[in-house]
Structures are given as structure tokens and as C-alpha cells.
Amino acid sequence: MRSKKISSVELTQLYLHRITALNSKLNAYITVNEEMSLVQARAADVQLAQSKIHALTGIPIAQKDIFCAMGWRTTCGSKMLSNFIAPYDAHVIEQFNRVGAVNLGKTNMDEFAMGSSNETSYFGNVKNPWNNNAVPGGSSGGSAAAVSAHLCAAATGTDTGGSIRQPAALCGISGLKPTYGVVSRYGMIAFASSLDQAGPMARSAEDLALLLNVMAGFDERDSTSLQRETEDYTRDLNKPLNGLRIGLPKEFFAAGLSADVAQAIEASIAEYKKLGASVVDISLPNSRLSIPVYYVLAPAEASSNLSRYDGVRYGYRAPEYTNLADMYEKSRAQGFGEEVKRRIMIGTSVLSHGYYDAYYLQAQKIRRLIAQDLSKHLSNVTSSWDQPLPPLPSIWPRKTMTQCRCTFPTSILSR
Numbered sequence: 001m002r003s004k005k006i007s008s009v010e011l012t013q014l015y016l017h018r019i020t021a022l023n024s025k026l027n028a029y030i031t032v033n034e035e036m037s038l039v040q041a042r043a044a045d046v047q048l049a050q051s052k053i054h055a056l057t058g059i060p061i062a063q064k065d066i067f068c069a070m071g072w073r074t075t076c077g078s079k080m081l082s083n084f085i086a087p088y089d090a091h092v093i094e095q096f097n098r099v100g101a102v103n104l105g106k107t108n109m110d111e112f113a114m115g116s117s118n119e120t121s122y123f124g125n126v127k128n129p130w131n132n133n134a135v136p137g138g139s140s141g142g143s144a145a146a147v148s149a150h151l152c153a154a155a156t157g158t159d160t161g162g163s164i165r166q167p168a169a170l171c172g173i174s175g176l177k178p179t180y181g182v183v184s185r186y187g188m189i190a191f192a193s194s195l196d197q198a199g200p201m202a203r204s205a206e207d208l209a210l211l212l213n214v215m216a217g218f219d220e221r222d223s224t225s226l227q228r229e230t231e232d233y234t235r236d237l238n239k240p241l242n243g244l245r246i247g248l249p250k251e252f253f254a255a256g257l258s259a260d261v262a263q264a265i266e267a268s269i270a271e272y273k274k275l276g277a278s279v280v281d282i283s284l285p286n287s288r289l290s291i292p293v294y295y296v297l298a299p300a301e302a303s304s305n306l307s308r309y310d311g312v313r314y315g316y317r318a319p320e321y322t323n324l325a326d327m328y329e330k331s332r333a334q335g336f337g338e339e340v341k342r343r344i345m346i347g348t349s350v351l352s353h354g355y356y357d358a359y360y361l362q363a364q365k366i367r368r369l370i371a372q373d374l375s376k377h378l379s380n381v382t383s384s385w386d387q388p389l390p391p392l393p394s395i396w397p398r399k400t401m402t403q404c405r406c407t408f409p410t411s412i413l414s415r
Helices: 008-026 034-049 091-098 141-148 165-171 205-215 259-274 287-308 324-335 338-350 356-380
Strands: 029-031 060-064 102-107 154-159 197-202 245-249 278-282
Touching: 008 034, 008 060, 008 102, 029 141, 034 102, 060 091, 060 141, 091 102, 091 205, 102 141, 141 154, 141 165, 141 197, 154 165, 154 205, 197 205, 245 259, 259 278, 287 338, 287 356, 338 356
Parallel strands: 060 102, 060 154, 245 278
Antiparallel strands: 029 102, 154 197
16 A cells, blocks of 8 residues: 555455455454445545555454444444444544544454353354364454454454453464553443453564554543553564563463464474573462453453343343333343353352352452462563563552563463
């Protein structure tokens, strides 16, 4: 586009044609609006002609259907919101609009981001482009499949417990969960508010950096948004890895690690070493408790967040009911899928009188221990790239992995 070999309109049309040809097989997109996409592409071409250029100006990007986008159907993969047209833009959408990117469509996802295989969507399963009999991962499976199958240049996702990293791994692309608070959650439909975080999905680390440069930023409408100096996430892309230390938690190599996955991790470690990085063995003793803690805290927050869907203000309403209470019950029973209802019931249970202290409060304490394990290593396992950082504050969380320069291999995090 910079050399005028192709316009944003032409590029957008190419992706729209591929979506038309392939989406019936992959089911990566829930909503495509050719007219709205091409309007943005034409506007981007005007900007390009006037040399008002940003790295993402005119680039067609798919948006996970968890982000509100004005005038677009925003379903969150649920029957409950199957007819919802967003009246405003999420902060992430605003940021992409600001630089002139093109919204190519809304991608399929596990219902309300609850799932890890993209099989809980009301709109049907997403297929893995490499093997249509395999899952693409979830909950951002639609975005991962779209990027992998060249149905977009890049995409957004959200990660609550692996929902960017895991589908990126399963579809052979790059994905990043930024530090909590780096990307505003305003306009991002909530699942578990203290865990949800938006992030980029693309074909390379460079593309992730370009996307995050746009997505990141303070937003006063989000009380958990981090207020700090703007970073350029592309700044170290070509920097040698000499001095970089990579922490390898021994607990991630325990029983249950598949041989083929272990082989891929070992090959990655060997490549890092060849490029000049060093490996440091570390221990995260409380990481084994991550899954049970997640399945207490996430459903608890979900039960609170999803209580807003009552059939009154917006979303699905049961066609027949006898009174207000009956309308609530039938609308939720018919509008939510089985996985969502299971998590709501679990969350309601652990928050109920008599169980709050035994389950929810205990899970929060263990979460603190897990965070402290990570903080210790992110403070102590530093590199020559930067001066060693002081220990992280006890509040959860405030320092980014980028700031600390201690990285964990994406292939391991994907597990």
C-alpha cells in the first residue's frame, strides 16, 4: 500500500473474497459487513493519499466478537446477544479507528469466552484450518483460525486463562496476553473482570508489536487501566538476545506433558540458546493450584457479570412467560448455553453464604501466592538488557513482563 501497488479497498476485497470462499468450512466469522468495511477502506485510501500514514492505516483486522463496535452485531458467541447491535465502540475499536485500520468483521468465539476449544459458541464450532477435524483452541478460536487461514491480516482476542495463547499455539500463529491493565476493558463484554485482558493475534512478533502499539493506552473509563508512559513495543525487535535470561519453571515439565509438545519446547530452547539467550531453571511451586483457583474465581465473577442479562433492557427475551420472575428464568435458561449455565451455578455457589470463606476467599489467598512466586522470579531473574528492577510491589499486578525483561517461552505458556 505504501508503494501504491495495492489500495486498502483492494486488499479488503481480497480478504472478503477469501472469507466468502472459506468461512462456510471454517466458521471463523460470525458477522461480516462488506459495506461497512469498504467504507473504512475508502477512508483509509484517502488518508494514504494525503500521507497521513500510521503503520496500520488501511490494514484489515478482524475483531473478536466480544468487543462492542458501533453499528455492528456484537454477540459474544451467545444466543443471549444474537440480535444485539452495539451502540458504541469499545476502547480497542476506537484505537483502531483512530489510526485508520479496517474492521473486517467479528470472529467466532466460545460463548462469553467460556471454553478452550471454540465448541461452546451458539453459532457452531470453529474448525482448525490445518486440520478441519481438529479444534482451533479457544476462546479466541475464530480469530486464530482467521489469521492462520489468511482471512485477515491480523486479529484481536481476549485472554482470561489462556484464550489468546492457547488458540495461537493450536493454529500455528503468534499471540500475546499483555499485562492486566495495559489494554482497556471498556466495551469488552465481561467474563471474569479481574482476569480478562485484550491482546493481539497475528503471524509474527513484529505484527503483535504493531497491534499492541495501537491497542495499549490509558483509558479513564476503565478503573483498572494502567496510567504510564507510552511504550513502543517494536523497539527491541531487532536487538540481539545476548544477555536475555529465560525462566523455565520445572513444574511445567511434569507428568502429563505430551512428548511432541516437550520436543517442540526443547527445540525452542535450543534456538534461544543459539541466538545468545541463557536459560535459568526456576520453580513456581503454587502453579499446580492455578486451575482449581481459576475455576473458583472465574465462575464467581462470571455469575456476577452475567446477572445483567435478564431479558429486560437488551438481549434475548423468552417469547412466553407468566410474570417477571418467570421471564428472568426462561430468558436465561433459553438464552445461555450449557457451559455458561454451569459456570454461573458454580460461581453462585462459591459466593453463597457459608461457602464464601471456604472457597472464594481461600482461592484469592492462593492467587496471591501464585502472584508472589512470579513476582520473585521477575524481580530476581533479570538480564543485562536492563538494570535489575526492585522487587515488585505486593499489589496485583503492576509490572509488565516487558519491563522486567524476563520472558517465558510462548510454547510453554500455551500449555
